[in-house]
Amino acid sequence: MASVPAAAPSTVRGQDAPESLDEAWARIRGLSERLAAPLAAEDQVVQTMPDVSPTKWHLAHVTWFFERFVLQQALPGYRPPEERWHYLFNSYYQTVGQMHARPRRGLLSRPTVAEILDWRAHVDAAMAPVLARAPDDPELAFLVTLGLNHEQQHQELLLTDIKHVLWSNPLGPAYDPALPLPPSREAPPLTWHEHPGGEVLIGAHGSAAEAGTGFCFDNETPRHGVHLRPHALASRLVTNAEFQAFIDDGGYQDPALWLSDGWAQVQAEGWTAPLYWSEDGRQVFTHGGWRPLDPHVPVSHVSFYEADAYARWARARLPTEAEWEAAAAAQPVAGNLLEAGWLTPVAAPGAGLTQLFGDAWEWTASPYMAYPGFRPLAGSLGEYNGKFMCNQMSVRGGACLSSTDHLRASYRSFFYPHQRWQVLGFRLARDLD
Numbered sequence: 001m002a003s004v005p006a007a008a009p010s011t012v013r014g015q016d017a018p019e020s021l022d023e024a025w026a027r028i029r030g031l032s033e034r035l036a037a038p039l040a041a042e043d044q045v046v047q048t049m050p051d052v053s054p055t056k057w058h059l060a061h062v063t064w065f066f067e068r069f070v071l072q073q074a075l076p077g078y079r080p081p082e083e084r085w086h087y088l089f090n091s092y093y094q095t096v097g098q099m100h101a102r103p104r105r106g107l108l109s110r111p112t113v114a115e116i117l118d119w120r121a122h123v124d125a126a127m128a129p130v131l132a133r134a135p136d137d138p139e140l141a142f143l144v145t146l147g148l149n150h151e152q153q154h155q156e157l158l159l160t161d162i163k164h165v166l167w168s169n170p171l172g173p174a175y176d177p178a179l180p181l182p183p184s185r186e187a188p189p190l191t192w193h194e195h196p197g198g199e200v201l202i203g204a205h206g207s208a209a210e211a212g213t214g215f216c217f218d219n220e221t222p223r224h225g226v227h228l229r230p231h232a233l234a235s236r237l238v239t240n241a242e243f244q245a246f247i248d249d250g251g252y253q254d255p256a257l258w259l260s261d262g263w264a265q266v267q268a269e270g271w272t273a274p275l276y277w278s279e280d281g282r283q284v285f286t287h288g289g290w291r292p293l294d295p296h297v298p299v300s301h302v303s304f305y306e307a308d309a310y311a312r313w314a315r316a317r318l319p320t321e322a323e324w325e326a327a328a329a330a331q332p333v334a335g336n337l338l339e340a341g342w343l344t345p346v347a348a349p350g351a352g353l354t355q356l357f358g359d360a361w362e363w364t365a366s367p368y369m370a371y372p373g374f375r376p377l378a379g380s381l382g383e384y385n386g387k388f389m390c391n392q393m394s395v396r397g398g399a400c401l402s403s404t405d406h407l408r409a410s411y412r413s414f415f416y417p418h419q420r421w422q423v424l425g426f427r428l429a430r431d432l433d
């Protein structure tokens with residue numbers, strides 16, 4: 001398997017040995033540093049576009065999160081080693097102070113990678129008494145768990161951002177030159193999985209702090225009823241070969257297939273293929289460097305606009321997030337996720353409704369909006385999710401760079417419709433009536 005070290009998540013450790021919070025702390029904090037370990041310090045400073053953050057910024061920002069939202073509340077007398085770093089590593093929390101401009105994160109040669117790693121160790125040590133106390137303090141345990149889930153989100157961003165950084169280098173250096181190719185297999189024929197429609201419940205009941213259930217983000221709540229129309233979901237994600245047929249049929253040149261904003265984006269950017277494809281469509285850039293494009297694996301690094309245009313071309317549509325969740329709720333969180341070590345989508349494993357989790361995040365037809373009755377977290381942490389509920393689309397299911405224990409059927413992520421630097425793919429859906 002891949003040489004990228006990924007620790008086993010708690011979900012595969014067995015029912016009778018649940019992971020303690022300090023075990024989760026060591027595992028998740030350690031993984032961030034292991035994911036950065038193959039990189040030179042020079043790699044970790046570069047920012048290639050505003051959406052991309054430097055590796056060392058990710059390592060620092062998640063540490064700032066614990067310092068600002070946990071240690072400064074829970075550990076009286078705690079003093080940050082360098083107060084001025086809060087300005088550099090606050091991302092978007094306007095209610096806790098000003099911040100360095102996002103597009104200028106790549107201009108920070110200081111603090112150095114070594115200083116940031118020392119800061120991480122300082123915060124790890126300071127957290128020891130907090131972790132010891134957390135089991136008896138549900139609110140504190142929730143804050144620490146939120147911070148660990150936040151760090152997992154940034155682990156995925158670290159991997160997607162460094163891919164863009166390395167791709168932007170004309171030499172195309174690999175994150176992991178020894179990354180093995182996944183076993184090659186044919187994608188199974190696409191079949192349709194019908195749902196009769198009717199009322200379904202989606203969303204999470206509430207966080208551990210509120211309802212005594214497992215962790216969830218505020219944007220997954222409250223659980224609520226949604227009426228589905230009779231529909232069918234495709235059995236697997238759309239493949240590179242299928243997307244190539246769209247390209248060959250002039251898909252990128254036919255305005256009738258595109259949303260107005262999508263067509264404007266294609267014209268402005270000159271898009272003719274997914275991000276990371278070579279000009280001749282035979283190679284694709286991966287964490288292992290340039291590799292042959294496998295026609296059987298899911299297409300990835302496409303925008304919502306490209307997914308939507310393909311669906312129109314294929315006389316289908318994208319699933320709504322409620323349709324997706326109704327199907328995913330019946331399945332275990334399993335698939336080609338970070339722990340598999342491939343760091344790239346692989347062909348669907350066989351018949352049945354597959355690839356709901358892992359491989360590529362799935363664009364849905366649903367705008368990322370508040371659920372009915374949604375209440376953001378109290379205080380500054382209310383800025384985490386709720387203020388982004390405008391102009392973005394919900395994506396579901398995680399990708400090959402997502403940790404297994406980070407995902408749920410109710411998990412919602414979100415991106416602007418033009419974005420495609422994340423591992424974003426899609427499956428088709430269609431109406432039955």
Ligand SMILES: [Fe+2]
Pocket residue numbers: 061091150154
């Ligand atoms: Fe963050």
